[in-house]
Every structure is written in structure tokens, then in C-alpha cells.
Amino acid sequence: MAANTSPTSVPVRKAVVPVAGLGTRFVPATKAIPKEMLPVVDKPAIQYVVEEIAAAGIDDAVMVTGRGKGAIEDHFDAAPELESKLEAKGDDARLAAVQASTGLAHLHFVRQGEPKGLGHAVLQGKDHVAGEPFAVLLGDDLIDARETLLQDMIAVRERLGGSVIALLEVDPAQINLYGCAAVEPVAGAAGIGSLGEGDVVQVTELVEKPAVEEAPSNLAVIGRYVLDPAVFAVLEQTPPGRGGEIQLTDALQTLARMDPAEGGGVYGVVFRGRRYDTGDKLDYLKAVVRLAVDREDLGPDFGAWLETFVAGRRVELGSDAGAAGRAAEPSPGTPSAR
Structure with a gap:
């Protein structure tokens, strides 16, 4: 289908990173350590996410945290005692590694008082986003640094407007573990960013964790979004859904039906690269x-x-x-x- 486009020149300069989850799948390791701080080789998982934000040209992010997440804020803060010790020892390589995490982006932290769902977590970033389009990155999703998924999603937003979500083809038998999208092709989208033919689709319906036999496709929603600020007004009117939580998927379903002139329209980028669920x-x-x-x-x-x-x-x-x-x-x- 031809995209019902509403191109925008407003850049994506901010990101929201929800990190308030309890990490129950990794207990007892996460009993006293945030799951986002578990090491992937020699860096915590959350640092890869912030590096991805910086690589996409975003230098301002707000992390939505909860109780017991102070180690995340500490990690991205300066460590003068450690730095002085490494400098005195002439350990330049480790000094550079320690300092690398502090200069990636301007990070801010806000508490999600109660775990009321992903939609509620995103809503906590409203004041910081201040009416601009923004990215959302989930801390459990680690995208290989050689991929350009977020950059491509931003390029789609700039060309077509609306909101953009990342989609991944999964085994149909496992689609009940994800939000699922029904889509239609978008003509003429090849060449946006590094995307090819068929990589950009228009989302017509979203269902949160459908029964396998009721899923409209095997395209799963994964943890990367570029959202129009209109999503905040929608989230504020979205009642609790599956699990009694405010679901971002439900808000996106509303956006998919809205007029592009009002911030509506949802597009999907079908990701074919390397992605890991570190949860x-x-x-x-x-x-x-x-x-x-x-x-x-x-x-x-x-x-x-x-x-x-x-x-x-x-x-x-x-x-x-x-x-x-x-x-x-x-x-x-x-x-x-x-």
C-alpha cells in the first residue's frame, strides 16, 4: 500500500529507557544486583544500550528506574577514586574503559513508583521528552553494535512521520510470548537508511501476546521504538490491559488508527540482524x-x-x-x- 505519510523535520534527540523490572528470571543473581548490570563480557548489558543511543546521534536519555537500581546510576557517574588509582598505575586501557561510560550521553533518572507496565514506564518520561519525538529502548534487548536498527527507524520516522516499531520474524509457535503486528507493505520505502525492499511495513493491528492460533502474523514487536509525542496523551487514556498493566502495545494500536495529522500512523521496520534477549x-x-x-x-x-x-x-x-x-x-x- 502507499504510505499515508506525514514527513517531519523534527529530529529525534531524546530517549526513554525503562529499567525498573525486577529481573526474576535471573534470581538469585539479581537479588541484589539490577539485571541490567549483569556483565556481557566486560560491560554491563545496559551500557550496550546507551552506546546504541549515542551511535544513533541521541545525546539525552532518561532512565525510568525503581527501587534497588542505584547501581545503574553509579555506573554512568564519574569514579574519581578509581580513575586516580588507574592513572597513578599508568593503566591507560582500563582508565579509558572506566571513563567511556560517563561520556556517552546526558543521562537523567526518574522513578516509576509502581510497576504498572511498559506503557506506564514510558509515561514517566513525558516531562523530560517535552513534546518531541523520542526513542524507547528496552534494557533486555541487546542489538549488535554493527547493526543500524535505531538509525534506520529514525530515518523512517523522518520520511514517513508517525511512530516506528521494530519487528522480528519469530517461530509462529512462540508468537504468544510477544506483542504481534498485522502489517501491510509500504511501497517506495526501500532506500530509507540501509533498508531494503520489504523492510518497512505499515502496522494495521497490534495484539499483546495473542494465542498462537489467533496471531495475525509471526512478526513480533521487540524492544526498540521511535514514538510520536502524541503517544503520551493516548497512554494517559489507556486503561490497564493484559495482566492489569498499562500496555504500550494498546496505545500503539490506538495510534495506528489515528490521523497522521494528529500524530497517528505506525510503521514497522523488520529487523534481520543480530539481537539478544539478555533477560x-x-x-x-x-x-x-x-x-x-x-x-x-x-x-x-x-x-x-x-x-x-x-x-x-x-x-x-x-x-x-x-x-x-x-x-x-x-x-x-x-x-x-x-
Whole structure:
């Protein structure tokens, strides 16, 4: 379909990062440590998100936090005692690593008093956003730094207006774990940013965690959004939905039906790159391994060890299978079961 466009020249300069979740999937590790501070190689997961914000040209972000999240604010603050010690030791590499986290963006912090859902968390950033379009990045979603997803989403917003969400094709049997989008193609969108034919779609319907048999597609909503400020007025009128929480998906469904002149219209960017859910144990491990293998300083040695480990594991599994098979065979002189 032809996009019902409302191009905008207002730049995306701000971001909202909800980080108030409890991290229950990682207890006991997250009992006293925010889940966003769990290390992915040698940086906490949340630092990758802030680096992504900076790479997209955004230098102003508000983090929506909750109780027990003080370590996040501390991480992005200066550490003069540590820096002085490293400087005195002449440890320039570690000094640079410590200082890197403090200059990525201007960060602000606001509390979400009660965990009332993602929509409610986004609403806490209203005063800081101050009527401008803005990005939302969920701390659990780690996008490979070589990808340009957020930049491409901003480019779609600038060309077509409205709001833009990131979509990922998933196994249809798992679509009930995500918000799900019904979409129509957008003609002439190839060439926006680094996007190709079919990468930009118009969202016609959004459903939060539908039953598998009722899902309109296998396109899942993942944790990257570029939103028109009209979403705040919609969120304020959105009643609690699934789970008794204010769902951002419900507000986006309303925006999808609104006139573009009023901030309506929702587009999707189908992401085909590397993304990890660091709130999931298996995906977290995949992220650690992949990013370690890709590192110039760690990759060669770690990759070699990994190959040896995997090869040895195959031998072990083969031996175990053989032993199990032998154990199942009847002993000499014992009649076989018929």
C-alpha cells in the first residue's frame, strides 16, 4: 500500500529507557544486583544500550528506574577514586574503559513508583521528552553494535512521520510470548537508511501476546521504538490491559488508527540482524559467547578454546550414548525380550 505519510523535520534527540523490572528470571543473581548490570563480557548489558543511543546521534536519555537500581546510576557517574588509582598505575586501557561510560550521553533518572507496565514506564518520561519525538529502548534487548536498527527507524520516522516499531520474524509457535503486528507493505520505502525492499511495513493491528492460533502474523514487536509525542496523551487514556498493566502495545494500536495529522500512523521496520534477549538465560549466554568471539583481543584464543570444547563435548556425548546403548543390551546368556 502507499504510505499515508506525514514527513517531519523534527529530529529525534531524546530517549526513554525503562529499567525498573525486577529481573526474576535471573534470581538469585539479581537479588541484589539490577539485571541490567549483569556483565556481557566486560560491560554491563545496559551500557550496550546507551552506546546504541549515542551511535544513533541521541545525546539525552532518561532512565525510568525503581527501587534497588542505584547501581545503574553509579555506573554512568564519574569514579574519581578509581580513575586516580588507574592513572597513578599508568593503566591507560582500563582508565579509558572506566571513563567511556560517563561520556556517552546526558543521562537523567526518574522513578516509576509502581510497576504498572511498559506503557506506564514510558509515561514517566513525558516531562523530560517535552513534546518531541523520542526513542524507547528496552534494557533486555541487546542489538549488535554493527547493526543500524535505531538509525534506520529514525530515518523512517523522518520520511514517513508517525511512530516506528521494530519487528522480528519469530517461530509462529512462540508468537504468544510477544506483542504481534498485522502489517501491510509500504511501497517506495526501500532506500530509507540501509533498508531494503520489504523492510518497512505499515502496522494495521497490534495484539499483546495473542494465542498462537489467533496471531495475525509471526512478526513480533521487540524492544526498540521511535514514538510520536502524541503517544503520551493516548497512554494517559489507556486503561490497564493484559495482566492489569498499562500496555504500550494498546496505545500503539490506538495510534495506528489515528490521523497522521494528529500524530497517528505506525510503521514497522523488520529487523534481520543480530539481537539478544539478555533477560533470557540462553540468549544471554549466546550474547556473551558471540560478542567474545568477535572481540579482537579475546576472539582468537576464546574461539580456539570453544572449538576444542565443542569437539570434546561431542566425543563425550558420543561416549555417553554408546555406554547407554551397551547398558540396554542383554547380557550374554540372557534371553532377549520378545
